Amino acid sequence: MGVEIDRRPLWLLLIIKAARPIFFATLAVIFYYLVVLPLPEGLSAPGRNAIAIFILCLVLWVSNVLPLAITSLFAIVLVPLLGVLSRKETYSIFGNEAVFFILGAFILAGAVMNSGISNRLSLGIMTRFGGEPRRLVLSIFFLAAILSFFMSEHAVAAMLFPIVFEIAKGLGLRPGKSNYGKLLFLALAWGCVIGGVATFLGGARVPLAVGILNESTGLTINFLTYTLAVIPLVLVMMVVASFLLLRIFPIEITDVSRAHTLLYARIQSMGKVSVREYSVGFILIATVLSWMFLGEHVGLASIALAAVVVLFVFKLVKWKDIEEYVNWGIVLMYGGAITLGTALERSGAAEWVATRTIGEWGTSPVAVIAIFSLLTLLLTEGISNAAVIAILLPIGIGIAGKFNMDPTLVTYAIAIPAGLAFSLPMSTPANAIAVSSHYITVRELIKSGLIMSVTAWIVFNLVANYYWPLLGLWGN
Amino acid sequence: MGTNYLQNPGTLKIDLMLQGLRSTDRSITDSSENSGLDIVLPGGIRVNVPCGGVFTRNSPYELIKTGKGYAVTDGDDSIKVTLAGNPAFYSRQTKSGVRFSDIATVHGSYVVITPQSGCEFFEEGIECTYCAGNFDKDGPGRVFSIDDILEVVEAVKKEKIAGIIYLSIGFSKGSDGGIQFLTPYIEAIKKFFNVLVAVEALPPKRNQWIDHTYAIGADSILYNIEIFDKELFEVICPGRSKLIGRNRYLNALKYAATVFPSGTVASHLIVGLEPPGSTRMGIDYLTDMGVVPILPIYRPAAGRALRIEPLTTEIILPVYRHLYKTVRDRKINMNWVRDISVITTPIEGRALFGDGDKEGSKFFESFYKSRLGRKTAWGLSTLRRKLRVKGAAGPPDETGGSGAKSGEGDD
Numbered sequence: 103m104g105v106e107i108d109r110r111p112l113w114l115l116l117i118i119k120a121a122r123p124i125f126f127a128t129l130a131v132i133f134y135y136l137v138v139l140p141l142p143e144g145l146s147a148p149g150r151n152a153i154a155i156f157i158l159c160l161v162l163w164v165s166n167v168l169p170l171a172i173t174s175l176f177a178i179v180l181v182p183l184l185g186v187l188s189r190k191e192t193y194s195i196f197g198n199e200a201v202f203f204i205l206g207a208f209i210l211a212g213a214v215m216n217s218g219i220s221n222r223l224s225l226g227i228m229t230r231f232g233g234e235p236r237r238l239v240l241s242i243f244f245l246a247a248i249l250s251f252f253m254s255e256h257a258v259a260a261m262l263f264p265i266v267f268e269i270a271k272g273l274g275l276r277p278g279k280s281n282y283g284k285l286l287f288l289a290l291a292w293g294c295v296i297g298g299v300a301t302f303l304g305g306a307r308v309p310l311a312v313g314i315l316n317e318s319t320g321l322t323i324n325f326l327t328y329t330l331a332v333i334p335l336v337l338v339m340m341v342v343a344s345f346l347l348l349r350i351f352p353i354e355i356t357d358v359s360r361a362h363t364l365l366y367a368r369i370q371s372m373g374k375v376s377v378r379e380y381s382v383g384f385i386l387i388a389t390v391l392s393w394m395f396l397g398e399h400v401g402l403a404s405i406a407l408a409a410v411v412v413l414f415v416f417k418l419v420k421w422k423d424i425e426e427y428v429n430w431g432i433v434l435m436y437g438g439a440i441t442l443g444t445a446l447e448r449s450g451a452a453e454w455v456a457t458r459t460i461g462e463w464g465t466s467p468v469a470v471i472a473i474f475s476l477l478t479l480l481l482t483e484g485i486s487n488a489a490v491i492a493i494l495l496p497i498g499i500g501i502a503g504k505f506n507m508d509p510t511l512v513t514y515a516i517a518i519p520a521g522l523a524f525s526l527p528m529s530t531p532a533n534a535i536a537v538s539s540h541y542i543t544v545r546e547l548i549k550s551g552l553i554m555s556v557t558a559w560i561v562f563n564l565v566a567n568y569y570w571p572l573l574g575l576w577g578n
Numbered sequence: 579m580g581t582n583y584l585q586n587p588g589t590l591k592i593d594l595m596l597q598g599l600r601s602t603d604r605s606i607t608d609s610s611e612n613s614g615l616d617i618v619l620p621g622g623i624r625v626n627v628p629c630g631g632v633f634t635r636n637s638p639y640e641l642i643k644t645g646k647g648y649a650v651t652d653g654d655d656s657i658k659v660t661l662a663g664n665p666a667f668y669s670r671q672t673k674s675g676v677r678f679s680d681i682a683t684v685h686g687s688y689v690v691i692t693p694q695s696g697c698e699f700f701e702e703g704i705e706c707t708y709c710a711g712n713f714d715k716d717g718p719g720r721v722f723s724i725d726d727i728l729e730v731v732e733a734v735k736k737e738k739i740a741g742i743i744y745l746s747i748g749f750s751k752g753s754d755g756g757i758q759f760l761t762p763y764i765e766a767i768k769k770f771f772n773v774l775v776a777v778e779a780l781p782p783k784r785n786q787w788i789d790h791t792y793a794i795g796a797d798s799i800l801y802n803i804e805i806f807d808k809e810l811f812e813v814i815c816p817g818r819s820k821l822i823g824r825n826r827y828l829n830a831l832k833y834a835a836t837v838f839p840s841g842t843v844a845s846h847l848i849v850g851l852e853p854p855g856s857t858r859m860g861i862d863y864l865t866d867m868g869v870v871p872i873l874p875i876y877r878p879a880a881g882r883a884l885r886i887e888p889l890t891t892e893i894i895l896p897v898y899r900h901l902y903k904t905v906r907d908r909k910i911n912m913n914w915v916r917d918i919s920v921i922t923t924p925i926e927g928r929a930l931f932g933d934g935d936k937e938g939s940k941f942f943e944s945f946y947k948s949r950l951g952r953k954t955a956w957g958l959s960t961l962r963r964k965l966r967v968k969g970a971a972g973p974p975d976e977t978g979g980s981g982a983k984s985g986e987g988d989d
Contacts, residue, residue, distance in 0.1 A: 107837050108968055
C-alpha cells in the first residue's frame with residue numbers, strides 16, 4: 103500500500119483531526135455534569151451515577167467511537183469507581199454464566215466449521231435440492247436458516263458466502279444486473295437473520311439478554327422455552343420470506359445445471375466423510391439436546407464448556423484453530439453490558455428511568471411489548487444488536503415492574519426483534535456480506551428489507567399476544 | 579562602480595559574489611581557497627565570497643581589519659562585516675574516522691550533506707558542463723554511512739548553527755530520482771532529531787515518489803532545472819535533457835508544489851548561463867506553479883568545462899528585483915529559502931527595494947531566525963505532514979498500480 107496525500111484544505115483536516123478529542127472532551131464534561139447533578143426525587147446517588155455511566159456507554163456504543171468491548175470495559179471501571187456497586191460485585195457479575203455460554207458456543211461453532219462438516223452439509227443440501235432455479239434459491243435460504251439454528255448466523259453467512267458467490271459466477275450472473283444474483287444473496291442474508299433468532303445459538307444476543315435478566319431479577323429463560331416461544335415467528339417469517347424471494351425479483355434464468363455441476367465437483371473434492379466430521383457432528387447434536395433437556399438443571403454454560411472439553415479430550419480440534427473463531431471482543435462486550443445492566447437494576451436507576459419514560463407512554467402490557475419491539479427493530483438496524491439489548495433491556499425490566507408484568511416478556515420483546523435486522527448492511531454481517539457481493543445494492547436491500555421488518559413486527563406482536571398465553575408466558 | 583553597491587547589502591552581496599574579495603591576510607585566503615569565505619553583511623545577510631586567487635585579483639573590494647572586527651572597502655568607502663567563521667565541528671571526526679567537514683558544509687542556515695558523491699552523468703559523459711566536480715567523476719563515489727551522518731547532525735544541533743539539513747544526491751539511473759537511496763538517511767534524521775530536512779534530488783519518473791519523499795519527512799524539495807531556455811538546457815545540461823527531460827522537471831515541480839507547503843518547492847536557475855530575459859521567463863513560469871526560483875550566480879572556475887564570461891551586476895540586479903517582486907506577488911512563502919550564503923534568496927531581494935528595514939519585516943526576520951521560530955517551523959511542518967499523509971510510507975509500487983498518476987512519458 104502506498105502513500106496518499108490528502109489535498110483537502112488544512113483547516114478542514116484540522117477540524118476532522120480535532121473532532122475526536124473534542125468529542126471525548128465534550129462527553130467528559132457532560133458526564134461530569136450528570137454525576138454532580140442534584141439528586142432528583144426518588145433516585146439515589148448510586149442510581150444517578152449508574153444513569154450517567156449508562157448515558158456515557160450509550161453514546162459510545164451508538165457512535166462506535168470506541169470498540170464495543172472497550173466501552174464495556176470502561177463501564178466495569180466506572181461502576182465501582184462511582185460507588186454504584188462494589189468492586190467484588192462488579193467483577194463477579196462480569197463472570198456471568200451467559201459470558202461463558204457465549205465463549206463455549208464460539209468454540210463449538212469454530213470446531214464445527216474447522217472440521218468441514220458444515221461445509222459438506224451445505225454443499226450436500228444444495229446439490230440434493232437445488233436442481234432448478236427456484237429450488238436452488240430456496241435451498242440456500244432454508245440451509246442458511248437451519249444452520250443458523252445451531253451456530254452463529256455470522257459464521258453461517260461467512261461460510262456460505264464463497265459457495266453462493268461461486269454459484270453466481272458459475273452461472274455467469276452479472277453483478278448488479280442479474281435478478282437471480284440478487285435473489286441468491288438475499289436468500290443467504292434473510293436465511294441467516296431469520297434462523298438466527300430461533301435458538302440461543304444464532305447469536306450471542308439471547309444469552310446476553312438472559313444474562314442481564316438473570317443478574318437483575320434472578321429469573322431465567324431456558325433453551326427449550328425460548329425456542330418454543332419464538333418458533334411460530336420464525337416459521338411464519340420463513341414462509342413470508344420464501345414467498346417474497348420468489349416474487350420480489352423476477353427470475354431471468356431457467357437452467358442451473360452449471361451450478362449443480364460446480365457444487366458436485368466441490369463436494370467430490372472433499373473426499374469421504376472423516377471420523378473427525380462424524381465425531382464433531384455427534385458432539386454438536388448431543389450438546390444441543392442437552393441444552394434443550396438438561397439446560398435448566400445443569401446450566402447452559404456448563405454444557406457448552408463440557409462439550410468444548412470433550413472436543414479437546416478427543417483431539418477433534420486444536421486451540422490454534424479455535425482462536426480465530428472466538429470473538430473475544432464480543433465476550434468482553436457482553437460481560438460489561440451485563441454488569442452495567444445489573445448496576446442499573448440494583449441501584450434503582452432502571453426503575454426510576456422506566457417510570458419516567460416509557461412508563462409514561464405505555465398504557466398496558468400489550469402496549470409495552472409493542473413499543474419495545476418497535477424500538478428494538480428500529481435501533482437494531484443502525485447499531486449492534488447486542489448494544490440494543492444493553493441499552494433497552496435494563497429499562498424494559500424496570501417497566502415490567504411498573505405494570506406488574508413478568509420481566510421475561512420484556513426480555514423476549516427485546517431479545518427477539520434485536521436479531522431481526524433486514525434493511526441495512528451495517529445492522530448485521532449477513533446483510534453486509536450480501537451487499538459486498540455487488541449483486542445486490544443497499545437500496546434494493548432496504549426496499550425488500552422494509553417489507554420484512556414491518557411483517558416481522560406485526561407477526562411478533564401477534565405471536566406475543568395470541569400464542570404466548572398458550573405457553574403460559576403471560577401467567578403473571 | 580563598487581561604491582554604488584557598497585551601502586546596500588542586497589546589491590553588495592551580488593556584486594561580491596560576482597567579483598570576489600581581495601585580502602592580504604594569508605590565513606583567510608588560504609582557508610577559503612576552495613569553499614569561499616562566509617561573511618555576514620549588515621542586516622544579517624550572509625554571503626559566500628571568493629577570496630584570494632586569480633579570480634578576485636581585479637576585485638574592487640578588499641577585506642580589511644578594523645580594530646577587533648573587519649570591514650569591506652572599495653577604496654573610497656567601507657562597511658563593517660563579520661566573518662562567519664568555521665563551525666567547531668569541522669575539526670572533529672566521526673567514530674568511523676571521517677572528518678565532519680568532509681561530510682557537511684554549512685551555508686548560513688543550511689547544512690549541506692551529500693551522502694553519496696557519485697553522479698552517473700559522468701559515466702556517460704553527459705554531465706552538466708558548468709559542473710566543477712562536486713561529485714566523483716568515476717564510479718559510484720564515496721558513500722557516508724547513516725551513523726556518520728547522524729553524528730554530524732547531532733553536532734550541528736549542539737552548536738545551534740543551522741536549522742535545516744540539506745541532503746543532495748547526484749544522478750542515478752533508477753526511476754526514483756535518488757530518493758530510494760536517501761530514504762533511510764531522511765528517516766533516521768527525522769527519527770532522532772527535530773530538524774527540518776530539505777532534499778535536492780532529480781525528478782522521479784513517477785509522482786508517487788514525490789508523495790513518498792514528503793511522507794518520509796522531507797520538508798522541502800528541490801529539482802534543479804538550472805537552465806530555463808529549452809535549447810540551452812539541452813546544450814548545457816545534456817544528461818538532464820537526455821535522461822530526464824525538461825518537461826519532466828517542470829511537471830515534477832508542478833506536482834511537488836501541490837504536495838509540499840508553499841515556499842518549500844524550489845528550483846535553481848543559474849544566472850549568467852542564459853540571457854537574463856530567459857531567466858525572467860523561468861521565474862515567471864516557476865512562480866506561476868507555486869515554485870520558488872533560486873538564482874545562484876554563475877562564476878567561472880578552474881576545472882569546469884564551460885567557460886562563459888559572467889554577467890555584470892548591472893545586468894543581474896533587475897533579474898533579482900523581478901524575482902522578489904514575482905514571488906511576493908504570487909504570495910509564495912519566502913521564509914523557507916533564506917539565509918543561504920551561496921545564493922541570493924528571494925527574501926533578500928527585499929533589500930534591493932529597501933523593504934528590509936521596515937519594522938514588521940525586522941520583527942518577523944528575527945522571529946524566523948530565533949530558536950522559537952525554528953521550533954515553530956518544525957512543529958507546523960510536522961503537523962501539516964501528519965494531517966496530509968495517509969497510509970504507510972513505504973516505497974511506491976513500481977508496477978504503478980495505485981496512487982498518484984505516473985509522470986512517465988512527459989517528454
